[in-house]
Amino acid sequence: xxxxxxxxxxxxxxxxxxxxxxxxxxxxxxxxxxxxxxxxxxxxxxxxxxxxxxxxxxxxxxxxxxxxxxxxxxxxxxxxxxxxxxxxxxxxxxxxxxxxxxxxxxxxxxxxxxxxxxxxxxxxxxxxxxxxxxxxxxxxxxxxxxxxxxxxxxxxxxxxxxxxxxxxxxxxxxxxxxxxxxxxxxxxxxxxxxxxxxxxxxxxxxxxxxxxxxxxxxxxxxxxxxxxxxxxxxxx
Amino acid sequence: xxxxxxxxxxxxxxxxxxxxxxxxxxxxxxxxxxxxxxxxxxxxxxxxxxxxxxxxxxxxxxxxxxxxxxxxxxxxxxxxxxxxxxxxxxxxxxxxxxxxxxxxxxxxxxxxxxxxxxxxxxxxxxxxxxxxxxxxxxxxxxxxxxxxxxxxxxxxxxxxxxxxxxxxxxxxxxxxxxxxxxxxxxxxxxxxxxxxxxxxxxxxxxxxxxxxxxxxxxxxxxxxxxxxxxxxxxxxxxxxxxxxxxxxxxxxxxxxxxxxxxxxxxxxxxxxxxxxxxxxxxxxxxxxxxxxxxxxxxxxxxxxxxxxxxxxxxxxxxxxxxxxxxxxxxxxxxxxxxxxxxxxxxxxxxxxxxxxxxxxxxxxxxxxxxxxxxxxxxxxxxxxxxxxxxxxxxxxxxxxxxxxxxxxxxxxxxxxxxxxxxxxxxxxxxxxxxxxxxxxxxxxxxxxxxxxxxxxxxxxxxxxxxxxxxxxxxxxxxxxxxxxx
Numbered sequence: 001x002x003x004x005x006x007x008x009x010x011x012x013x014x015x016x017x018x019x020x021x022x023x024x025x026x027x028x029x030x031x032x033x034x035x036x037x038x039x040x041x042x043x044x045x046x047x048x049x050x051x052x053x054x055x056x057x058x059x060x061x062x063x064x065x066x067x068x069x070x071x072x073x074x075x076x077x078x079x080x081x082x083x084x085x086x087x088x089x090x091x092x093x094x095x096x097x098x099x100x101x102x103x104x105x106x107x108x109x110x111x112x113x114x115x116x117x118x119x120x121x122x123x124x125x126x127x128x129x130x131x132x133x134x135x136x137x138x139x140x141x142x143x144x145x146x147x148x149x150x151x152x153x154x155x156x157x158x159x160x161x162x163x164x165x166x167x168x169x170x171x172x173x174x175x176x177x178x179x180x181x182x183x184x185x186x187x188x189x190x191x192x193x194x195x196x197x198x199x200x201x202x203x204x205x206x207x208x209x210x211x212x213x214x215x216x217x218x219x220x221x222x223x224x225x226x227x228x229x230x231x232x233x234x235x236x
Numbered sequence: 237x238x239x240x241x242x243x244x245x246x247x248x249x250x251x252x253x254x255x256x257x258x259x260x261x262x263x264x265x266x267x268x269x270x271x272x273x274x275x276x277x278x279x280x281x282x283x284x285x286x287x288x289x290x291x292x293x294x295x296x297x298x299x300x301x302x303x304x305x306x307x308x309x310x311x312x313x314x315x316x317x318x319x320x321x322x323x324x325x326x327x328x329x330x331x332x333x334x335x336x337x338x339x340x341x342x343x344x345x346x347x348x349x350x351x352x353x354x355x356x357x358x359x360x361x362x363x364x365x366x367x368x369x370x371x372x373x374x375x376x377x378x379x380x381x382x383x384x385x386x387x388x389x390x391x392x393x394x395x396x397x398x399x400x401x402x403x404x405x406x407x408x409x410x411x412x413x414x415x416x417x418x419x420x421x422x423x424x425x426x427x428x429x430x431x432x433x434x435x436x437x438x439x440x441x442x443x444x445x446x447x448x449x450x451x452x453x454x455x456x457x458x459x460x461x462x463x464x465x466x467x468x469x470x471x472x473x474x475x476x477x478x479x480x481x482x483x484x485x486x487x488x489x490x491x492x493x494x495x496x497x498x499x500x501x502x503x504x505x506x507x508x509x510x511x512x513x514x515x516x517x518x519x520x521x522x523x524x525x526x527x528x529x530x531x532x533x534x535x536x537x538x539x540x541x542x543x544x545x546x547x548x549x550x551x552x553x554x555x556x557x558x559x560x561x562x563x564x565x566x567x568x569x570x571x572x573x574x575x576x577x578x579x580x581x582x583x584x585x586x587x588x589x590x591x592x593x594x595x596x597x598x599x600x601x602x603x604x605x606x607x608x609x610x611x612x613x614x615x616x617x618x619x620x621x622x623x624x625x626x627x628x629x630x631x632x633x634x635x636x637x638x639x640x641x642x643x644x645x646x647x648x649x650x651x652x653x654x655x656x657x658x659x660x661x662x663x664x665x666x667x668x669x670x671x672x673x674x675x676x677x678x679x680x681x682x683x684x685x686x687x688x689x690x691x692x693x694x695x696x697x698x699x700x701x702x703x704x705x706x707x708x709x710x711x712x713x714x715x716x717x718x719x720x721x
Contacts, residue, residue, distance in 0.1 A: 015510035108516035
C-alpha cells in the first residue's frame with residue numbers, strides 16, 4: 001500500500017477540476033485529472049489509481065459505460081458524481097460496479113468522507129478477511145452464522161442473516177435495491193422491493209440500538225442501502 | 237280540329253282514326269301538363285265514339301267489339317299521358333337535383349379550403365348564401381353565454397333566440413323521421429321579421445351542434461339536410477383545428493418549460509459545486525497563498541457564470557413577455573462593439589478579438605439591445621472556437637443598416653445544426669454534453685434583434701469557422717447632425 005493514495009478525478013468541467021483537485025491534494029492524496037472518459041480509461045490502465053471519482057456527464061462516453069469498462073478488470077473503488085434527481089443514473093452506475101455516489105452540488109467534507117470510507121474498506125479487505133466483522137458493538141461471524149451485540153447473541157431468521165451478511169461483506173458500499181433483491185430472492189424478485197422494505201425493518205429492529213435512527217443500516221433514498229462501519233456521516 | 241280534318245278526308249276506317257287520335261294524345265302528353273293530356277284523351281274518345289264507331293252520329297255503340305276498341309283506346313291514351321308526364325317530371329327533378337348537387341359540391345370545396353380563423357363561421361355562412369343564392373343564411377352555434385350567430389346574405393333577419401333554443405333542444409331530444417322528405421332532420425319553419433325562415437339542425441352523427449337558418453329560394457328538404465351535414469362537418473373540423481392549435485401551443489410551452497428546467501439544472505449545478513468546494517477550501521487554513529488565489533478565482537469566475545445565466549433567464553423571460561421596447565439613440569458602431577465585448581469580457585479572455593469598425597459614423601439605433609445581442613454572439617464564438625484562436629468583428633454600413641459580422645476560427649457549424657442554431661435550448665448535436673453553453677444565447681440574440689426589426693443569420697466560411705451576421709436598420713446622421721450631436 002502506498003503512503004499517499006492515488007486518486008483519479010474524472011470531470012470535464014474546468015471549474016470542478018480547479019476546485020476539487022487542490023482540495024484532494026491538500027488532504028494528502030496524489031491526484032490525476034482526466035477530462036474525458038477515454039482519457040480516464042488510459043490513466044486507469046497506466047497509473048492504477050487507488051480510487052476514482054467519476055462524473056457521470058462526460059463529453060465522449062457515458063459515465064456508466066466508463067464505470068463498466070473499469071470494472072471489467074479492476075476492483076478499484078469508484079465514487080460517481082451525479083445530478084440530484086438523476087436517481088436512475090446513479091442506480092445504473094452502482095449496478096455496473098460503482099461503490100458510492102455523491103450528489104452535485106456537494107460540499108468538500110461530504111466528498112472527503114466518502115473517499116475515506118471507500119479507501120478504508122479497500123485496506124481492510126487487503127489486510128484481513130477473517131470471517132469475523134466487528135462494527136461498533138456488533139459482531140458478525142460469517143462462518144458460524146452468528147451475530148452478537150456486545151456478548152448477547154441476536155437471533156436472526158435465515159433471510160435476515162443473508163441480508164446482513166450481504167451488506168456487511170459490502171460494507172461502506174451502496175448496494176442498489178435491485179442488487180440486493182437479486183442476491184437474496186433471485187432474479188425474479190427484482191421488481192418487488194416491498195420484500196426488502198419489510199426485511200430491512202425487521203433487521204433494524206434486531207440490530208439497531210435505535211431502529212428509527214439507524215447507525216449501521218442506512219437507507220440511500222430511491223437508490224439502495226449501505227452498511228456503515230465507521231464514522232457517522234458528518235457531511236451535509 | 238283533327239276531327240274536321242278527318243271528316244274532310246272521309247276516312248272512316250276506325251283503326252286508322254284510333255291510331256291517329258292516339259298520336260295526338262301522345263304529342264299533347266309529351267308537351268303539356270297531365271291535366272291537358274287527360275282532357276285531350278277524353279275528347280278524343282268521345283269524338284271517336286260519336287263520329288266513327290257505328291252507328292255513326294250517335295253516342296251508342298252497337299257492336300260489343302267496338303266497346304272493347306273504345307275502352308282500349310281510352311286506357312292506352314291515359315297510360316301514355318301518365319308515362320310521358322312521369323318521365324318529364326323525372327327529368328325536371330333530375331335537373332334540379334343536379335343543380336343542387338353542383339351547389340353542394342362547390343360548397344364542400346369552399347369548406348375544405350377553409351382554415352381555422354376566428355371568423356371562419358361567417359365565411360362559411362357567406363359561402364352558403366353565395367352558392368345557394370339565398371337571401372338570408374345564418375349559422376347559430378350554442379355557446380356558454382347564449383347563441384353566437386353568423387349571418388350572411390342580402391337581407392338581415394333578427395332571429396329569436398328562444399325559438400332557436402326550442403328547436404335545438406327538440407333536435408337534441410328526439411330524432412324524428414320526416415317521411416315525406418325522407419330525412420331525420422327535424423326541420424322547422426319559423427316566422428322572423430315577417431319572413432319564413434327554415435331552421436335545420438346541424439348534426440354530426442345524430443348529435444346536433446348548431447342550427448342553420450335559411451330563407452329565400454326554396455330548397456329540397458333532402459338537399460337542405462345534406463347541406464346541414466356538410467356544414468356540421470365543416471364546423472366540427474374548424475373546432476377541431478382550433479383545439480389542435482391550442483393543444484399544440486400548450487405542448488410547445490410544456491416542452492420549453494422542461495427544456496428550461498433541464499438547462500438550468502445543468503448550468504446551475506456545476507458552478508454551485510465548484511463554488512461550494514472552493515469556498516470550503518478557502519475556509520480551511522492549510523492553503524498556501526497561491527492556492528488561496530486559485531480558489532478565489534474559481535469562485536469569482538463561477539459567480540460570473542451564474543450571473544450571466546441569471547441575466548440570460550431574465551432576458552429570455554422579457555422576450556417571451558414581449559417586454560422589450562426599442563429605445564433608439566445616437567451612437568457609434570465602435571461603441572456598440574466595445575459595450576458587447578465588455579459584457580462578456582470574462583468569457584473572451586482566452587481569445588484574441590480583432591475589431592474593424594469602418595466607417596465609424598454616428599448611427600441611430602438601440603445600442604443596448606444591439607450590444608446585448610452581439611455579446612451573445614461573441615460568447616457563442618468563444619465557447620465553440622478553441623482557446624487562443626482569433627475572433628474577428630467587423631462593422632459595415634449598408635442600405636439594410638448597420639451590419640456586424642462575427643467570424644470565428646472554430647469547427648464551424650455542422651450541416652445538421654445549421655437550421656437550428658437560433659432555436660431555444662438547441663445545443664449542437666455533437667456537443668450535447670459540452671461544458672459550456674445553455675442553448676439560450678443565440679435565441680436571445682435573435683429575440684433582442686427582432687425587437688428592433690433587426691436580423692441575424694449564420695453561415696460557414698469556405699476556409700473554416702463560422703460567421704454570424706447581425707443586421708440592424710439604422711438612421712445615419714448627415715455630416716452637420718453628426719457634429720451637432
